[in-house]
Amino acid sequence: MGQAPTTARLVLASRLEDVPRAEQAVMDAVSRHGFDQSSCFAIKLAVEEALINAIKHGNGGDESREIVVEINVSDKQACVGVTDEGVGFVPNGVPDPTLDENLEKPNGRGIMLMRAYMNEVTFNEAGNCVTMIKQRR
Amino acid sequence: MADSESRLMIQRDGEITVAHFMDRNILDEANIQRIGEELAALVENAPVPKILIDFDNVDHLSSAALGALITVNNKVRQKDGQLRLANIDPQIHEVFKITKLDKLFQIHKNSHEAIKSFK
Numbered sequence: 337m338g339q340a341p342t343t344a345r346l347v348l349a350s351r352l353e354d355v356p357r358a359e360q361a362v363m364d365a366v367s368r369h370g371f372d373q374s375s376c377f378a379i380k381l382a383v384e385e386a387l388i389n390a391i392k393h394g395n396g397g398d399e400s401r402e403i404v405v406e407i408n409v410s411d412k413q414a415c416v417g418v419t420d421e422g423v424g425f426v427p428n429g430v431p432d433p434t435l436d437e438n439l440e441k442p443n444g445r446g447i448m449l450m451r452a453y454m455n456e457v458t459f460n461e462a463g464n465c466v467t468m469i470k471q472r473r
Numbered sequence: 474m475a476d477s478e479s480r481l482m483i484q485r486d487g488e489i490t491v492a493h494f495m496d497r498n499i500l501d502e503a504n505i506q507r508i509g510e511e512l513a514a515l516v517e518n519a520p521v522p523k524i525l526i527d528f529d530n531v532d533h534l535s536s537a538a539l540g541a542l543i544t545v546n547n548k549v550r551q552k553d554g555q556l557r558l559a560n561i562d563p564q565i566h567e568v569f570k571i572t573k574l575d576k577l578f579q580i581h582k583n584s585h586e587a588i589k590s591f592k
Contacts, residue, residue: 352501352503355500355501355502380533381535384500388536433572439574440547440577441543442540442543443536445539445540446535449571452571
């Protein structure tokens with residue numbers, strides 16, 4: 337019989353210094369539920385990208401705005417939601433960073449990495465909440 | 474050559490500058506900014522930069538770190554220099570492949586091969 341799901345809800349200030357704490361909470365949960373090293377690498381990368389996007393782009397670096405991280409990890413899958421207080425954006429409006437004309441641009445790879453490394457990445461309609469799911473292998 | 478603030482360890486091999494990361498995780502934004510500044514200084518201080526970035530200690534990186542490397546690559550090119558990357562962990566190499574940055578950077582298996590590749 338598997339373990340009961342691990343759930344947590346963290347509320348962070350929009351500070352880069354708070355990112356490791358949230359990341360660690362996610363990594364502790366996925367380790368507890370037996371996710372393999374490769375999945376852990378993927379989840380850490382995707383969560384990092386989502387948190388940085390929320391701080392820098394969503395909340396525009398305004399430390400008074402909060403970020404909510406919702407973690408729900410079972411023996412089957414890890415689900416992480418990151419919500420900021422920004423006005424949101426249109427995810428499909430982000431240029432494809434893998435096109436030749438965009439390769440030398442230093443920004444714009446976060447969302448494509450999240451999509452590449454997680455099984456599901458969905459945004460709410462407003463574009464200020466991303467939910468990412470990784471199935472356990 | 475590594476002061477307490479430095480996020481890179483720098484070695485010289487003839488006219489080639491070899492930079493090693495001090496951090497296993499190149500995720501932290503403040504560190505990435507510092508790494509970008511240190512690499513930019515290496516480029517600025519060389520008339521024609523020949524720089525090898527050795528990833529031997531690195532097991533995580535983020536898109537911001539990729540951005541810093543792209544910025545350095547652009548600066549090196551502006552000075553007709555050469556940039557090589559080496560010793561990249563297979564999981565991190567996959568990040569370069571997914572982002573197609575393996576087409577932009579010259580990536581070598583190890584530093585020996587990378588050093589031989591400089592013209």
